[in-house]
Amino acid sequence: MARVSDAKQRLMDAANDLMWESSYASTSVDAICERAGVKKGSFYHFFESKSDLSVAALEADWQMKKPDLDAIFSPTVPPIERFERYFKRALNKQTALQDKTGNVLGCPLFTLGAEVSTLDQAIRAKVEEILGEHVKYLTSAVRDAQAGDLIRPGNAGEKARTIFTCYQGTMMLARIQNDLEPLRRLTDQVFDMLGVGSGAINA
Known part of the structure; x- marks a missing residue:
């Protein structure tokens, strides 16, 4: 399996954390980039929109949690x-x-x-x-x-x-x-x- 870019993974992690801690509406692309330590231009290299990022972040988070649920x-x-x-x-x-x-x-x-x-x-x-x-x-x-x-x-x-x-x-x-x-x-x-x-x- 190809390795996910570190910057892309940080963006997905930041999006999941920020939207969970507050809300989707209040979580801006700027805030996600700041939390991830990634420049805004890099955001749009990986994702077309905040919605696109959110879907990818949900899937990545699910794949990370699935082995734990398989064991349970x-x-x-x-x-x-x-x-x-x-x-x-x-x-x-x-x-x-x-x-x-x-x-x-x-x-x-x-x-x-x-x-x-x-x-x-x-x-x-x-x-x-x-x-x-x-x-x-x-x-x-x-x-x-x-x-x-x-x-x-x-x-x-x-x-x-x-x-x-x-x-x-x-x-x-x-x-x-x-x-x-x-x-x-x-x-x-x-x-x-x-x-x-x-x-x-x-x-």
Whole structure:
């Protein structure tokens, strides 16, 4: 695989960070270039627009995170533990961000998607694509948990989407309240919803 230019990677990293910390609208090309330490002319060498950069940055960030999710949702990991690891990963990330920035930032995909989904179809489509990949991971865990009689039967895809909606709603609430407590309660709430017994959790 060809190596991504260091300047291009810094621009994508800066865009992701700035839009997550504040908003898409308030993040200018100048601010991205300043954070990245890249001249504006170089920006337009790599990207036609801020929208073009945003789509590329989302994809690059997803490719970086995917191996971690592959490990969390590996079939070798017990299905109930996969949920626990997924939610713990989010809590740990948000805790680190709060320590660094003073704020709970929530999910960058939902933050960006909610802001620009009616204004920029390229960004909306990329956000929707990546969110769909998260649901696929959750669906596999639901199916395996059902196969082991660890959670209630039913449509695995619908259950996974419900879990993801609960997860993302909790992330957004944590951002709004600037409080990690909703995320600390998330695992117990999802397990209660799924009908996970203590035996399954401790297995």
